[in-house]
Amino acid sequence: EVMYHPSLAPLEWILQTWLDEIALWPLPQKFQSSAIAFQLSPTRFQIVQAKQSSAGPSCSMLENAFRRYFEYIFGDLKKPEKSRKKVYDSDLVELQVWVTSADPECDGFPSLQTDESYELSVDEPSAVLKAANVWGDDYGTEISDFPRFAHRGILLDSSRHFLPLKVILANLEAMAMNKFNVFHWHIVDDHLFPYMSRTFPELSQKGAYHPFTHVYTPSDVKMVIEFARIKDLLTPCYSGSSPSGTFGPVNPILNSSYDFMTQFFKEISTVFPDAYIHLGGDEVDFSCWESNPDIQKCMVQQGFGTDYSKLESFYIQRLLDIVAATKKDYMVWQEVFDNGVKLKDDTVVEVWMGNKMEEELQNVTGAGFTTILSAPWYLDYISYGQDWQHYYKVEPLNFPCTDAQKKLVIGGETCLWGEYVDATNLTPRLWPRASAVAERLWSDKSMTDVDNAYNHLVQHRCRMVKRGIPAEPLFVGHCRQEYKGL
Amino acid sequence: EVMYHPSLAPLEWILQTWLDEIALWPLPQKFQSSAIAFQLSPTRFQIVQAKQSSAGPSCSMLENAFRRYFEYIFGDLKKPEKSRKKVYDSDLVELQVWVTSADPECDGFPSLQTDESYELSVDEPSAVLKAANVWGDDYGTEISDFPRFAHRGILLDSSRHFLPLKVILANLEAMAMNKFNVFHWHIVDDHLFPYMSRTFPELSQKGAYHPFTHVYTPSDVKMVIEFARIKDLLTPCYSGSSPSGTFGPVNPILNSSYDFMTQFFKEISTVFPDAYIHLGGDEVDFSCWESNPDIQKCMVQQGFGTDYSKLESFYIQRLLDIVAATKKDYMVWQEVFDNGVKLKDDTVVEVWMGNKMEEELQNVTGAGFTTILSAPWYLDYISYGQDWQHYYKVEPLNFPCTDAQKKLVIGGETCLWGEYVDATNLTPRLWPRASAVAERLWSDKSMTDVDNAYNHLVQHRCRMVKRGIPAEPLFVGHCRQEYKGL
Numbered sequence: 001e002v003m004y005h006p007s008l009a010p011l012e013w014i015l016q017t018w019l020d021e022i023a024l025w026p027l028p029q030k031f032q033s034s035a036i037a038f039q040l041s042p043t044r045f046q047i048v049q050a051k052q053s054s055a056g057p058s059c060s061m062l063e064n065a066f067r068r069y070f071e072y073i074f075g076d077l078k079k080p081e082k083s084r085k086k087v088y089d090s091d092l093v094e095l096q097v098w099v100t101s102a103d104p105e106c107d108g109f110p111s112l113q114t115d116e117s118y119e120l121s122v123d124e125p126s127a128v129l130k131a132a133n134v135w136g137d138d139y140g141t142e143i144s145d146f147p148r149f150a151h152r153g154i155l156l157d158s159s160r161h162f163l164p165l166k167v168i169l170a171n172l173e174a175m176a177m178n179k180f181n182v183f184h185w186h187i188v189d190d191h192l193f194p195y196m197s198r199t200f201p202e203l204s205q206k207g208a209y210h211p212f213t214h215v216y217t218p219s220d221v222k223m224v225i226e227f228a229r230i231k232d233l234l235t236p237c238y239s240g241s242s243p244s245g246t247f248g249p250v251n252p253i254l255n256s257s258y259d260f261m262t263q264f265f266k267e268i269s270t271v272f273p274d275a276y277i278h279l280g281g282d283e284v285d286f287s288c289w290e291s292n293p294d295i296q297k298c299m300v301q302q303g304f305g306t307d308y309s310k311l312e313s314f315y316i317q318r319l320l321d322i323v324a325a326t327k328k329d330y331m332v333w334q335e336v337f338d339n340g341v342k343l344k345d346d347t348v349v350e351v352w353m354g355n356k357m358e359e360e361l362q363n364v365t366g367a368g369f370t371t372i373l374s375a376p377w378y379l380d381y382i383s384y385g386q387d388w389q390h391y392y393k394v395e396p397l398n399f400p401c402t403d404a405q406k407k408l409v410i411g412g413e414t415c416l417w418g419e420y421v422d423a424t425n426l427t428p429r430l431w432p433r434a435s436a437v438a439e440r441l442w443s444d445k446s447m448t449d450v451d452n453a454y455n456h457l458v459q460h461r462c463r464m465v466k467r468g469i470p471a472e473p474l475f476v477g478h479c480r481q482e483y484k485g486l
Numbered sequence: 487e488v489m490y491h492p493s494l495a496p497l498e499w500i501l502q503t504w505l506d507e508i509a510l511w512p513l514p515q516k517f518q519s520s521a522i523a524f525q526l527s528p529t530r531f532q533i534v535q536a537k538q539s540s541a542g543p544s545c546s547m548l549e550n551a552f553r554r555y556f557e558y559i560f561g562d563l564k565k566p567e568k569s570r571k572k573v574y575d576s577d578l579v580e581l582q583v584w585v586t587s588a589d590p591e592c593d594g595f596p597s598l599q600t601d602e603s604y605e606l607s608v609d610e611p612s613a614v615l616k617a618a619n620v621w622g623d624d625y626g627t628e629i630s631d632f633p634r635f636a637h638r639g640i641l642l643d644s645s646r647h648f649l650p651l652k653v654i655l656a657n658l659e660a661m662a663m664n665k666f667n668v669f670h671w672h673i674v675d676d677h678l679f680p681y682m683s684r685t686f687p688e689l690s691q692k693g694a695y696h697p698f699t700h701v702y703t704p705s706d707v708k709m710v711i712e713f714a715r716i717k718d719l720l721t722p723c724y725s726g727s728s729p730s731g732t733f734g735p736v737n738p739i740l741n742s743s744y745d746f747m748t749q750f751f752k753e754i755s756t757v758f759p760d761a762y763i764h765l766g767g768d769e770v771d772f773s774c775w776e777s778n779p780d781i782q783k784c785m786v787q788q789g790f791g792t793d794y795s796k797l798e799s800f801y802i803q804r805l806l807d808i809v810a811a812t813k814k815d816y817m818v819w820q821e822v823f824d825n826g827v828k829l830k831d832d833t834v835v836e837v838w839m840g841n842k843m844e845e846e847l848q849n850v851t852g853a854g855f856t857t858i859l860s861a862p863w864y865l866d867y868i869s870y871g872q873d874w875q876h877y878y879k880v881e882p883l884n885f886p887c888t889d890a891q892k893k894l895v896i897g898g899e900t901c902l903w904g905e906y907v908d909a910t911n912l913t914p915r916l917w918p919r920a921s922a923v924a925e926r927l928w929s930d931k932s933m934t935d936v937d938n939a940y941n942h943l944v945q946h947r948c949r950m951v952k953r954g955i956p957a958e959p960l961f962v963g964h965c966r967q968e969y970k971g972l
Contacts, residue, residue, distance in 0.1 A: 160962045381870045385906070420871070424956035428911035470910035476646045 023459035026179055026439035027447055028145035038092035038124065042074040050096035050128065055104035062097065062106065072467065095127045111275050112410060116181070117146035149396070151348075151372050151411025152441040153182035154434060156426070160418030167423045174431055174469045178438035184278060184413055235295065237288035248288020252315035253298045262322050269326035276348065277323055278331040284312050313339045320344070334360055337369065350413065351375055358399035365405035377414035377437050379430060380421060386474060388436040388457070389450050396440070412441050431471035432461040509945035512665055512925035513933055514631035524578035524610065528560040536582035536614065541590035548583065548592065558953065581613045597761055598896060602667070603632035635882070637858050637897025638927040639668035640920060642912070646904030653909045660917055660955045664924035670764060670899055721781065723774035734774020738801035739784040748808050755812035762834065763809055764817040770798050799825045806830070820846055823855065836899065837861055844885035851891035863900035863923050865916060866907060872960060874922040874943070875936050882926070898927050917957035918947040 024031065047066040049055060055062050101115075118131035120143040154175055156163065172183060235251040236243045251257050268277060286308040289295045295311070304310040316336055323330050324344060331348040332341075338360075343349075349364045349371045351357060357375045364371045376394040391414070397406050414437040416430050435457060439447060447453070454474065462479035464471040510517065533552040535541060541548055587601075604617035606629040640661055642649065658669060721737040722729045737743050754763060772794040775781045781797070790796040802822055809816050810830060817834040818827075824846075829835075835850045835857050837843060843861045850857045862880040877900070883892050900923040902916050921943060925933060933939070940960065948965035950957040 161959055162964060382868050383870075384867045419962055420959060422959045424951065425911070425914035425958040428914070465910065472911040473647055473906060473908045476905055478648060 023456040023463075025435060025456050025460035026442035027444070027456070028143045029148075029444055030144040032142050038122065040073060040092055044091065044093050045073075045095075046070075046093070047095045047097065050098035053097060053099045053104075054102060055097075055099040055106055059099075059104060059106035062099075062104075066097075091125065092122070092127060093125045095129060098128060098130045100130055112150045114150075114181075115146075116150075117144075119144045147179065147181075147442045148444065149409070149411035149441045151182055151413070152180045152438065153184050153372070153411065153413035154180050154430070155184040155186055155374070155413055155415040155417075157186040157416065157418030157421070159186060161422035163418075163426065164423050167426055170469060171427060171430065173467075174427070174434075174464060174471070177464060177467070177469075178431075178435050179442045180434070180438055182411075182413065184415075186418075235288050235292055238291040238293065241293075244291070246288070248292075249284055250315065251295075252289075252311055253295055258318055258322065261319060262325075265323050265326050265328075269328050275329050276331050277326075277328045278350070279316070279319060279323065279336075280333060283335075286312075309335075309339050313341045316341050331372070334364070337364055337367070343369065346370065348372060348410070352378075352415070354378075361399045361409065362401055362405070365401060365408040368408070370408050370410055372410060373412040374415050377412060378417070379414055379433050380417040380419065382429070386454075388433045388474070391433065392436040392440060392450060392453055393448065394440060395445065395448075397445075412437065428470050428472040431464055431469060432457055432474065435460060435464075435471075509942040509949075511921060511942050511946035512928035513930075513942070514629045515634075515930055516630040518628050524608065526559060526578055530577065530579050531559075531581075532556075532579070533581045533583065536584035539583060539585045539590075540588060541583075541585040541592055545585075545590060545592035548585075548590075552583075577611065578608070578613060579611045581615060584614060584616045586616055598636045600636075600667075601632075602636075603630075605630045633665065633667075633928045634930065635895070635897035635927045637668055637899070638666045638924065639670045639858070639860075639897065639899035640666050640916070641670040641672055641860070641899055641901040641903075643672040643902065643904030643907070645672060647908035649904075649912065650909050653912055656913060656955060657916065659953075660913070660920075660950060660957070663950060663953070663955075664917075664921050665928045666920070666924055668897075668899065670901075672764075672904075721774050721778055724777040724779065727779075730777070732774070734778075735770055736801065737781075738775075738797055739781055744804055744808065747805055748811075751809050751812050751814075755814050761815050762817050763812075763814045764836075765802070765805060765809065765822075766819060769821075772798075795821075795825050799827045802827050817858075820850070823850055823853070829855065832856065834858060834896070838864075838901070840864075847885045847895065848887055848891070851887060851894040854894070856894050856896055858897050858899055859895065860899040860901050863898060864903070865900055865919050866903040866905065868915070872940075874919045874960070877919065878922040878926060878936060878939055879934065880926060881931065881934075883931075898923065914956050914958040917950055917955060918943055918960065921946060921950075921957075 047070060049057065049059075049062070057063070105114075118129060120130075121128050122142055154171070156168065156171065158168075168185075175181075175183065235248040237246045237248050238244055250261075265277070289308055289311065299305070299308070299311060302311070302314065304314075313336075316332075316339075320330065320332075320341070320343065329346055329348070330344070331350055332343070334349055334351050334353060337343065337349045345368065347369060349369045350373075351360045351364060351371055352374045353360065354375045357373075361371060361373065373396050377391055379391075396409055396412055414434050416426065416434075421429060436453070439453065458474055458477065461471045461474060462481065465479055466481050533556060535543065535545075535548070543549070591600075604615060606616075607614050608628055640657075642654065642657065644654075654671075661667075661669065721734040723732045723734050724730055736747075751763070775794055775797065785791070785794070785797060788797070788800065790800075799822075802818075802825075806816065806818075806827070806829065815832055815834070816830070817836055818829070820835055820837050820839060823829065823835045831854065833855060835855045836859075837846045837850060837857055838860045839846065840861045843859075847857060847859065859882050863877055865877075882895055882898055900920050902912065902920075907915060922939070925939065944960055944963065947957045947960060948967065951965055952967050
């Protein structure tokens with residue numbers, strides 16, 4: 001598994017917030033609206049860098065964001081909007097974007113340390129958006145905002161079903177609209193291995209390096225599995241005393257397995273800019289290991305008895321050492337911690353098991369480890385009705401602990417595992433259900449009124465639909481853009 | 487509610503079956519395949535009317551089907567198919583379609599009495615498809631097929647969410663691929679009334695008559711509700727002793743309500759060609775009636791006490807008389823029968839309540855009424871995993887009864903109610919889950935092996951995806967067309 005931060009800096013999200021006077025989602029930490037309404041004219045209005053901004057005109061990421069949000073604002077004015085005849089108090093001619101930190105990070109990637117706070121002030125004739133630090137100001141600030149949790153992630157699974165790039169990109173856009181900042185790309189698993197490697201060039205006859213096509217080429221994925229098999233990487237399963245022809249998890253008793261991992265993670269660490277690699281380590285099926293006589297022998301030699309989780313820990317321990325050598329930090333699923341593997345101090349442990357979730361949070365943070373929570377937010381589990389309410393009601397810090405332990409909970413992650421999801425149904429299944437998690441992870445703890453959230457979320461969902469993201473309906477009703485009514 | 491048979495005659499479906507040598511779905515009643523493989527060449531092969539066919543070249547419905555299936559067969563040959571290098575025994579140059587009944591019904595509509603059986607024989611150099619009756623023949627028949635149940639329906643709900651026409655049309659195509667023959671269009675309900683009426687022209691400034699745009703114009707749907715309210719059609723609800731400003735079900739104590747219904751169903755009966763109108767009659771909420779003092783007075787006068795289901799029956803009884811006068815037959819939900827309303831002998835009663843389903847089937851057929859079953863197939867209820875298996879395992883005739891009673895069960899209907907469904911998620915939620923119902927209603931009773939069905943359904947689902955219907959995945963895996971593997 002590979003952790004991937006989309007290159008969506010906070011500034012991109014901010015404009016969106018400002019566009020929609022009502023039903024801001026996730027709700028900003030501080031928000032004040034006056035009765036004054038400004039008119040935006042597509043011929044007069046512009047989004048510009050403030051004179052004081054540290055990001056210049058060459059900051060292509062910001063320029064792209066300006067263009068995109070201009071399209072969001074005025075894109076549907078091509079169609080006549082007869083019914084909305086508002087009276088405006090005056091004209092707003094520009095939005096100035098003011099990046100304040102010395103390094104605007106135009107070409108960088110966000111990290112969990114990135115300051116995502118911003119302030120937005122709208123007044124005649126200019127609006128000003130300040131970001132990257134918090135200042136006082138003279139403009140009658142209307143929005144002053146920052147995230148409650150630094151890690152606000154979504155896991156998508158391209159191993160159970162291959163997800164075309166356009167689906168992933170569309171959902172990255174939806175993530176930005178919901179202020180998610182971590183895309184946890186579950187790129188490989190038992191089922192598929194859609195990662196095309198350079199280190200092992202015989203796997204690929206592909207052409208020039210490209211960040212997307214390179215790391216995720218859909219064709220001939222089975223070759224990789226076959227390659228791994230040829231290399232003795234996977235454990236041969238036995239039926240009785242002879243090999244059954246099938247293969248289980250990585251073979252933990254061969255040096256060649258670790259040689260492969262060393263080379264492989266060396267490549268991974270250069271291809272992905274992220275600070276973290278998620279190593280998995282959950283739900284390892286031991287039946288194949290149990291069937292293999294060589295592995296049985298190794299279990300005796302190592303004194304593991306019949307406890308295969310000890311063998312797993314033995315393997316993970318060596319894997320962690322390999323990854324640590326790449327200078328990347330790592331995340332692991334909770335079992336790795338539960339099984340007593342020795343972890344680096346700065347390892348992030350992901351708590352995913354629903355039963356005894358609070359106890360696990362206590363234990364993980366009690367041992368001093370940073371943690372993220374995904375247990376209550378497994379969106380692949382579906383049921384009739386408004387299950388988003390359950391996701392919304394979760395309070396991540398609601399477990400008995402010290403303040404120091406609370407600080408170790410850096411966020412959460414909603415997971416849409418891929419057994420029953422592919423390009424045909426992913427987007428409407430993910431949205432707006434994930435939006436409920438988005439507000440929980442961004443907005444203030446006090447936001448717990450489900451009825452109020454419903455009213456906002458209905459509008460936010462319509463906004464997503466309007467921007468081409470087929471988010472499913474929350475309940476009976478229709479969006480303003482569908483028809484205007486009487 | 488209005489019952490609508492799509493103009494998809496059985497012949498359209500048959501060709502599809504023949505196209506796919508493997509994984510036919512729903513499985514034909516009799517199917518025999520030889521080891522001989524025929525080549526189809528896009529330059530030589532054609533689909534033609536047999537000389538003996540009673541349908542001539544002016545039968546546009548068939549000609550349309552020919553064109554569509556030609557595209558299905560050869561449409562994706564534009565892309566090179568390198569991996570499928572089959573050796574063919576010989577060339578197949580044509581498919582002759584032989585319609586045998588005196589009236590081919592090219593411009594007609596199917597009914598529940600339509601003979602949907604067909605025989606398909608494939609041999610060099612021609613394949614012959616006979617339909618509309620059953621004959622013996624000399625060709626070494628490979629498929630001889632007929633439906634187990636005459637009524638194989640899908641209910642879609644355009645009242646909770648407006649469904650754009652393109653969504654409905656796409657699903658009609660998917661219905662044809664699954665041999666469903668009744669589209670039960672739940673077109674109006676409390677929430678929306680997206681039916682544009684001619685009888686009440688003040689409702690509509692719309693132009694010329696068109697079968698789709700006319701019966702289902704999306705704009706300004708609220709006007710209809712408003713209109714009904716103005717006409718005192720709906721019951722004013724009370725809060726305490728004064729009207730609350732909201733409105734409940736149709737007001738059953740006003741003559742004007744019945745005048746409206748008389749005119750309205752007169753129009754309906756001409757706009758829709760179907761033999762049946764589904765009148766609903768389920769889940770009437772009595773709270774508004776209970777709050778209204780005029781209705782309370784009427785209850786006393788009629789001697790109904792506090793049993794509002796008696797008032798409902800009183801209303802339904804008059805409604806049924808109105809519909810009977812239009813010469814249409816009608817279907818009703820089971821409550822209408824349960825409440826003792828006097829029904830015409832040929833009324834179809836739809837059994838939708840899951841509890842005591844078998845008892846209800848016994849009662850309804852015991853009273854001599856024809857019935858269709860929808861209780862086990864409410865697809866708006868979703869859950870994690872392969873719920874299609876539950877739909878597949880249902881045996882509609884598994885209740886204690888006589889053979890005569892069994893014959894009264896003319897089929898079933900799967901319902902996708904619209905509270906949580908709209909254009910964003912309808913199609914992948916419906917397919918391939920509804921396909922499980924399709925095989926239950928078409929194929930032989932003995933088809934009960936879920937594992938076998940899984941293998942077929944996976945391929946059938948891929949076929950739908952290939953034809954542009956985003957049917958969701960059954961489980962982990964990929965379609966052949968996604969990539970070819972090693």
